[in-house]
Amino acid sequence: MAVTTTRSERSDTAVATREIEQTRVVRKVLRYVPIYLLMVFISAIIVLPLLWMLSTSLKPKSQWFTQTIEWVPRTLTLENYQKLFSNPATPIGNWFLNSVLIALGTTALVLAVDSLAAYAYARMEFRGRNFLFGLMLLTLFLPRMMFLVPNFLTIATLHLLNNWAGVMLPALAGVFGVFFLRQFFESIPKELEEAASLDGANKFQTFYMVVLPLAKPALATLGILTFLGSWNDFLWPLLILRDPKLQTLPPGLRTLQGAYSSEYGLMLAGAVIVAVPVLLIYIALQRYIVQSVASTGLKG
Amino acid sequence: MTAKRKFSWTPYLFILPHLIFFGVFIVWPFINGLLISLQQYDFLRPEQNKFIGLQNYVDLFVPGTLTFNEFWDSLKNTLIFVLISVPPLVIISLLLAVLLNIKIPGRNVFRAIYFAPWVLSVAVVGLLWWWIFQSSGGLINYYLKDLGIATPRWLSTLPWAWISILVATLWWTIGFNMIILLAALQDIPDQLYEAASLDGATPLQTFFQVTLPMLRPVLLFVVTITIIASFNLFGQPFIMTGGGPAQANGTNATTPVMYRIYIQGFVRPLQGSAAAMSFVVAAIMIVISYFNFKIFRQREND
Numbered sequence: 118m119a120v121t122t123t124r125s126e127r128s129d130t131a132v133a134t135r136e137i138e139q140t141r142v143v144r145k146v147l148r149y150v151p152i153y154l155l156m157v158f159i160s161a162i163i164v165l166p167l168l169w170m171l172s173t174s175l176k177p178k179s180q181w182f183t184q185t186i187e188w189v190p191r192t193l194t195l196e197n198y199q200k201l202f203s204n205p206a207t208p209i210g211n212w213f214l215n216s217v218l219i220a221l222g223t224t225a226l227v228l229a230v231d232s233l234a235a236y237a238y239a240r241m242e243f244r245g246r247n248f249l250f251g252l253m254l255l256t257l258f259l260p261r262m263m264f265l266v267p268n269f270l271t272i273a274t275l276h277l278l279n280n281w282a283g284v285m286l287p288a289l290a291g292v293f294g295v296f297f298l299r300q301f302f303e304s305i306p307k308e309l310e311e312a313a314s315l316d317g318a319n320k321f322q323t324f325y326m327v328v329l330p331l332a333k334p335a336l337a338t339l340g341i342l343t344f345l346g347s348w349n350d351f352l353w354p355l356l357i358l359r360d361p362k363l364q365t366l367p368p369g370l371r372t373l374q375g376a377y378s379s380e381y382g383l384m385l386a387g388a389v390i391v392a393v394p395v396l397l398i399y400i401a402l403q404r405y406i407v408q409s410v411a412s413t414g415l416k417g
Numbered sequence: 418m419t420a421k422r423k424f425s426w427t428p429y430l431f432i433l434p435h436l437i438f439f440g441v442f443i444v445w446p447f448i449n450g451l452l453i454s455l456q457q458y459d460f461l462r463p464e465q466n467k468f469i470g471l472q473n474y475v476d477l478f479v480p481g482t483l484t485f486n487e488f489w490d491s492l493k494n495t496l497i498f499v500l501i502s503v504p505p506l507v508i509i510s511l512l513l514a515v516l517l518n519i520k521i522p523g524r525n526v527f528r529a530i531y532f533a534p535w536v537l538s539v540a541v542v543g544l545l546w547w548w549i550f551q552s553s554g555g556l557i558n559y560y561l562k563d564l565g566i567a568t569p570r571w572l573s574t575l576p577w578a579w580i581s582i583l584v585a586t587l588w589w590t591i592g593f594n595m596i597i598l599l600a601a602l603q604d605i606p607d608q609l610y611e612a613a614s615l616d617g618a619t620p621l622q623t624f625f626q627v628t629l630p631m632l633r634p635v636l637l638f639v640v641t642i643t644i645i646a647s648f649n650l651f652g653q654p655f656i657m658t659g660g661g662p663a664q665a666n667g668t669n670a671t672t673p674v675m676y677r678i679y680i681q682g683f684v685r686p687l688q689g690s691a692a693a694m695s696f697v698v699a700a701i702m703i704v705i706s707y708f709n710f711k712i713f714r715q716r717e718n719d
Contacts (some may be wrong), residue, residue: 160530410596
């Protein structure tokens with residue numbers, strides 16, 4: 118008897134729990150609806166301007182200005198893109214290539230230079246270490262605009278105006294990457310490096326063969342942020358690369374704005390060409406990029 | 418064996434590449450900038466450069482000169498932008514972070530969407546919103562016309578020019594603060610919320626008595642970097658409004674101080690004066706950051 122009661126009680130409870138669970142799920146979903154609506158609404162504010170840019174860039178000139186709004190082009194055309202690529206005054210193909218090479222070059226150099234320095238600051242004792250580290254920390258508080266005029270003059274003195282090196286080299290002076298990588302190197306257990314040096318590896322071999330492979334996530338983070346920063350940089354390449362052929366894409370857009378004062382479709386086609394590569398990278402590495410920003414932000 | 422180590426060149430070889438660039442492009446420009454700020458300096462006509470002592474600084478502090486008017490007017494414009502942009506950049510991003518902190522399926526997709534504009538160049542963002550805010554053909558005025566609302570000339574009249582720049586900036590950078598605040602929200606231990614709900618706290622009470630206090634250090638960081646970022650405003654007005662509209666007193670309404678330094682140093686070019694402006698602005702920014710930290714510290718101690 119006692120057993121059966123327990124059994125029926127059990128099944129009763131099971132049914133009751135299931136019902137409660139179901140109403141809970143329904144309620145939860147209902148509660149989610151307004152939240153989802155809000156989230157979708159905000160997404161529209163973010164996405165629609167980009168779609169409007171894309172839409173205009175695919176419209177023929179006669180449809181840039183219409184009586185009523187036309188989100189989907191009546192006639193889809195690539196003529197804006199074709200015009201853009203065929204005008205020698207705005208060599209956007211060159212700009213694209215320049216942007217790719219400068220961004221990749223800057224990223225590779227920053228990773229090499231910063232990881233070497235960061236390893237020394239993380240693991241080695243040397244005279245002047247604290248002084249240099251403190252000095253670097255201080256410069257973090259100085260606004261970038263302060264360096265604009267004097268660095269421009271330095272680049273001019275070094276005859277690096279209209280030279281990619283003039284765009285890339287100042288990026289190597291940054292201290293953020295050194296701080297960021299140093300923090301990561303310090304988190305790697307020392308034993309691995311000690312084992313390597315017992316095996317007869319010198320400092321550089323230890324760094325190159327043991328530490329760097331372990332630091333891949335940190336290097337990837339710094340690499341992505343450096344690439345984005347370099348690809349998007351506007352003012353510095355605008356000042357250094359005066360020759361239109363050597364220009365990168367973001368200042369190139371400024372050139373388009375001047376060259377085609379009311380040719381909106383052409384300018385927006387240019388903007389699409391600048392935006393699409395980074396958006397594709399972002400879509401592919403979204404989780405990673407967001408985490409990079411969150412982690413660098415928190416560590417400040 | 419003594420504890421003293423043998424001198425080794427190895428560490429210096431490791432830091433040398435970075436140190437060279439750090440020296441050439443951060444330490445030297447600081448010193449060189451000070452030297453230039455004491456001269457009448459134009460790199461295109463070096464033969465006319467001459468030492469003029471503190472004249473470039475005096476010009477910034479003696480009322481009546483053109484430089485004085487332009488500099489302080491642009492600084493005023495920068496402060497206007499800091500005042501109108503920092504509160505929404507912090508508050509809206511905090512609200513978005515709270516929204517995305519609700520544990521529902523698919524929130525990572527929305528997080529990714531909200532953050533996306535941050536990866537774009539200011540050149541793209543500026544051009545995009547310049548197009549959207551065009552008086553005729555612009556997206557905004559299409560809809561305003563449909564609604565029967567007067568359509569302002571967004572980019573060339575006040576206060577609309579500032580509002581256009583503000584909207585573009587919010588759209589572009591709100592995701593950055595949001596991501597940092599969201600990470601901080603997720604670090605708050607669940608026990609605190611459980612305790613609050615056991616005590617019968619309403620969601621609003623929980624937000625003000627649990628969430629906000631726990632966020633304080635990160636909020637300080639976010640407010641500080643947002644003030645600095647807004648202080649550095651340059652690209653958006655450069656592309657969207659060209660610094661205009663022009664005012665009756667000869668100044669430009671949306672020319673912030675960084676734009677002024679750019680004009681002074683590269684358009685005129687009076688590079689000595691531009692360098693002096695940079696140092697005054699840097700000093701102001703450092704003072705603001707310092708007080709910002711102090712105010713937050715003090716509240717923490719109360």
